[in-house]
Amino acid sequence: MLEKTFDPKTAEPRLYAAWEASGAFAPIDDPAAEPFSIVIPPPNVTGSLHIGHALNNTLQDVLIRFERMRGKAALWLPGTDHAGIATQMVVERKLAQEGNVGRRDLGREAFVAKVWEWKAESGGQIVNQLRRLGASCDWSRERFTLDEGLSAAVRKVFVALHKEGLIYRDKRLVNWDPHFQTAISDLEVEQREMEGQFWHFAYPLEDGSGEIVVATTRPETMLGDTAVAVHPSDERYKDLVGKKVRLPIVGRLIPIVADEYADPEKGSGAVKITPAHDFNDFQVGKRHGLPMINILDDFGRINDEAPQAYRGLDRFVARKKVVEAFEAAELLRGIEKVKNTVPHGDRSGVVVEPYLTDQWFVNAEVLARDAIKAVEQGDTVFAPRHWEKTYFEWMRNIQPWTISRQLWWGHRIPAWFGPDGAVFVEETEEEAKAKARRHYGRDEPLRQDEDVLDTWFSSALWPFSTLGWPQKTEDLARFYPTHTLITGFDIIFFWVARMMMQGIHFMGEAPFKRVFINALVRDATGAKMSKSKGNVMDPLELVDEFGADALRFTLTAMSGAARDIKLSKPRIEGYRNFGTKLWNATRFAQMNGCARAEGFDPAKVQGTLNRWIVGETVRTATAVTAALADCGFDEAANALYRFIWNVYCDWYVELAKPILNGTDEAARDETRATAAWALDVILKLLHPVMPFLTEELWAQTAGQGAPREHAGFLMTARWPELPESLIDPAADAEIGLIIDAISEGRSVRQELNVPPSARPALLVVEATEAQRGVLAASAPLIAQLLRVAEVKFEGAAPAGSIPYVVAGATLALPVAEFIDLAAERARLTKEVASLGSEIDKLGKKLGNPDFVSRAPEEVVEENRERLAEAQAARAKLEAALARLGGA
């Protein structure tokens, strides 16, 4: 016998261990089985499971369990990401806390060893947390972006793209993070709005004939100015073009150039040009062949290009000092307060600087072409569809991707430099040496590029590198392309777009057929949760409190497209209760000897009630299957919730009780078998969302008489495929009448304060033959659930009986001795009024000739019927009201 409630704390670890040990997470071996694969968005090794992971991985697990049960060779390939900056940051912080030396003192090799050490110790944390959630990943295939196979893939891709000219090295302005002393890509720059100032500076003309005023929000950059630009057609400055100004503080003579970039409408119309520290100025500088003077070092301090007094100063200290100098020289022409957006590093949070360095870039524009086409053609479909716009928008305006990072933790760039700076890009040092030998005609010492690759470079290969590429593995042949990617919209650019580009380029086919974008779970302030911000909620605590299934069901039910999810405990509690409800329904079945007989055929069921629940079960199975096949996770969850609680428990079980307690053995046995059958279907349908509780129930009900499939895990049971022919409309109508008769009757009783202990009769005053038959046949049922003594068929309602109308039939409760006349009058008046307004509405509609002539026939007919029904019901109730008399 089942306990009163499910105990997730003991059951979850036990069930998960059993699943995992059985090998059920691996795709089935059957070569005939259709492959269905998904790759996990690899969480950072530094990470611990936050609520966003919980959502994302729950949905993946729901999908993979569903497809696995449908008989597919279902693979959910797990793994983790080495997360360059994030991980390096964590380990550096840890070193600092331990009072050790910094990473630079330690040296590259020792530091990287430390990171691996750390990874071995705590890198597996998130993977175990996924297990607690119930994730049925195939752990035997777990990968890590820095493991040997994936690193080989990275080198191969880098070299191949380099040979194709799609990866190149260039000296250009990049976003520089002075905190981490590395370049970062555009995507890693976060614009933040800040209170800033415009400083207006006067630059004196060389010939002493006057000055030209420029404005800046970054005064320190003037130390690197190499020109002032004015618009070619700006009359004010026409005569000054070609002249020179003497740059204050620095003393350098710089030209006044004419360039369309200068906007006559803005400020003075003249703009200072700092080619080495501003993206627009860089272009101007190139056009005019201006010197590019870099005034910063890697840490964002002023370097030796500036006058002595400024050297070594932090950029913000220098800013102040520059302003002071202008003020002292009486060249400060004004200060304006402005709001401006300032670029920050998304990891470091510090202001990033445009910085002139040698970096490696990917020509993303070329790779993007086919990736755009794939989505245009529908080879890959986004769900919800509108995310395709976001994807296209970015892809069509894609910029070169800066892939080199001045970090130590990551894939070292496979490029070696000779003494003269010639570069040899090869997969191994041996090959590079060989190439160098051919190049120089002798052995020369080579130096490998110090930089590592952007973490997303390796993530971009994830759908095929994890399957063994560049080896031609069986897995790769079988599981690429993957079927569905489930991820958050925050990484569409970082990850999805780049996987599309690399997948198509190297595999010739887009890496997924479908990309499902799940909502992003935000914190209370609406801010995006992230590890580095530390504003994460802990799903594991929720698992402890309510069980994994309750959390999973909640996330699934709330996963409706394109919305933020704000999790609330009462909601999780409610779904925990839902699990308990099912648990107890199973317990009830068990207590009543409901076991599914071998060979039970739902098509052969006789009893109306049983035929009805078979049909309802079929409807639910159909709806859930369709929903899950289409990533309609919330729809599936809600359909299950309604069916299990409001149909199976509230009505089927209640209506079955009299039969189970009755004397008709054949009916009882059939009901027992049907109840057990329906529960089996329910357990299967619910399993993807609530795997633990359903698996436990499956095991606990695997007693005598159960079909053989109970011997195995529910997670490997066959998904129900039930024909629509099992739905019996006649049974639906009959049970519908009974349910309405009971519901309405209960409502009458309660509103009139008839004591619960009272047992009046239920009078059938007026009804069709068919209705009488149904009500007569189910009299005991109705008697029990409506708490009436009997169901009587009489020609007219006696005085003091309370009538109500159900499906055109008039029923009545003779409860004269209990009722409060005023209450009854109020009830009837309310009913009559409500029917009246419906009649008015329908009458108006049907009175409209346009409606009658233009609306579809069936809609008009339906409205006519509704009107007739409402009118009849109102007449009956008005009559009753009249009989009641008084006022």
Added chain:
RNA sequence: GGGCGGCUAGCUCAGUUGGUCAGAGCACCUGGUUUACACCCAGGGGGUCACAGGUUCGAACCCUGUGCCGCCCACCA
């Protein structure tokens, strides 16, 4: 500046192709020792579907505009 999403009951949200679509859960109120379940059962109150126009026989749903809220991208001398 460009784009996307949202605005439905006190709260969190469902409402597929316009026609039982005005709903659910929680909260609230009333009643309940119906032997599966109080993590329960029964009943009930509560909304001008942000606003304004338009299309239509008919609009929460389609179109246009407005207003808030949130996000993304770009730019900012």
